[in-house]
Amino acid sequence: MEKSPVEICPYLGLKDDPETSISYPSVSNVCLHSINMVTPNLNYQKSVCLTKAYLDCFVYLSPDEKKMPESLQDLTGQKQRRKNTISRFALILLVVFLISSVLIFRGQWSSKIEGLLMPAWQKTQQVRTYQPLPTMPATQFPEIEYTPTSNQTKKTAETPTQSPMRSPTITMVPSTLALDTPIGSWVQFIIHRTLPGESLDQFANQYNTTVDAIRSVNYNLPNVLYEDRLIIIPIGVKDAVDLPAFEAYQVTARGLGVDDLAEQLSVLPEDLVSYNNVPLDYIFNYGDWILVPRE
Numbered sequence: 001m002e003k004s005p006v007e008i009c010p011y012l013g014l015k016d017d018p019e020t021s022i023s024y025p026s027v028s029n030v031c032l033h034s035i036n037m038v039t040p041n042l043n044y045q046k047s048v049c050l051t052k053a054y055l056d057c058f059v060y061l062s063p064d065e066k067k068m069p070e071s072l073q074d075l076t077g078q079k080q081r082r083k084n085t086i087s088r089f090a091l092i093l094l095v096v097f098l099i100s101s102v103l104i105f106r107g108q109w110s111s112k113i114e115g116l117l118m119p120a121w122q123k124t125q126q127v128r129t130y131q132p133l134p135t136m137p138a139t140q141f142p143e144i145e146y147t148p149t150s151n152q153t154k155k156t157a158e159t160p161t162q163s164p165m166r167s168p169t170i171t172m173v174p175s176t177l178a179l180d181t182p183i184g185s186w187v188q189f190i191i192h193r194t195l196p197g198e199s200l201d202q203f204a205n206q207y208n209t210t211v212d213a214i215r216s217v218n219y220n221l222p223n224v225l226y227e228d229r230l231i232i233i234p235i236g237v238k239d240a241v242d243l244p245a246f247e248a249y250q251v252t253a254r255g256l257g258v259d260d261l262a263e264q265l266s267v268l269p270e271d272l273v274s275y276n277n278v279p280l281d282y283i284f285n286y287g288d289w290i291l292v293p294r295e
Contacts, residue, residue: 009054012045023050027074033059035067039074177276177288182235184291185277189217190233191248191289200225208236216240219247219294232291244293246275251288258282265292 011033013021018032025042029049040049048054059066182188190207200211215221217240218232225231230248234240249265258280262269273280275291284290 007050007052009049009057009060011060012040012049012054025050027076031059031068033062033065035065038068040068040072041074041076044072177278177285177290179289183277183289184275187237187243187275188235189246189275189291190235191291192231192233194225194227194229194231196227198225203231203233207233209234210238213237213240217243217246219245245295246291247294249290249292251284251286251290254286256284258284261290267292 008021008023009031011031012029013019013032014028015030015037021029025045027039027042029045030037030039031049048057054060059068177183179191179193182190192203200214203209203214204211213234214231217234217237221231222229232246232248234243237243251261256264258269258272258278261284262272265272269280271293272278272290273282275293278284
């Protein structure tokens with residue numbers, strides 16, 4: 001609405017459109033002749049700015065821009081604008097905080113989400129429960145007295161008496177095939193069940209290896225490392241290009257030999273012997289953790 005030079009103060013207008021003012025008291029009207037172009041309160045607009053009484057207004061009569069007293073200013077509108085500014089600033093801070101939290105904790109959240117979405121059968125295959133059982137006593141066989149036949153007795157009599165030769169006794173130290181225990185000979189590995197917050201970078205630093213080497217020796221390792229995952233770590237290996245990818249497996253039967261277990265897992269017996277550092281006639285214990293080459 002166009003201003004009336006008679007009824008409305010010529011200094012009353014809109015901040016973005018000084019040539020126009022609202023003909024009724026409004027927070028959109030500002031005093032163009034005041035410092036910072038503040039809004040007069042609605043009562044002052046009604047009684048002075050929008051009437052001929054503006055001719056006696058000290059701001060209007062001032063030759064220069066005049067500071068309007070706070071008693072005449074629309075403080076309610078200023079407080080609301082200040083409140084809106086603070087709200088916008090708080091909203092910006094909240095958005096920045098949420099984005100930062102996502103970037104920092106996305107690894108853990110992704111691990112938990114992937115764990116929840118993983119099918120139950122796959123969890124059962126990858127995470128086996130280790131329940132150590134008491135060690136079974138070695139089977140003792142009764143001594144059988146051997147009686148030679150008459151022919152063997154005669155042959156023995158004709159043979160010169162020789163001092164019996166005692167066969168050398170071979171003492172085999174049982175292999176320790178357990179979680180978090182080095183397994184192997186020329187290259188050693190650790191089978192570890194991951195805990196919350198652990199990462200491949202942490203394992204690489206701890207065991208003097210690299211993230212690429214860890215990924216190379218793990219069969220079907222997902223991109224995100226989630227909690228309670230069985231992972232194989234090569235110790236002191238920077239480049240695992242010559243090593244196969246392994247799967248961690250826990251023996252769940254008693255009395256299995258290398259050949260039996262190799263046939264059951266569809267691998268070569270020589271590979272089980274080589275990578276797990278066990279003799280060819282080794283009998284696996286219930287609960288042993290072994291490395292099974294898959295690629």
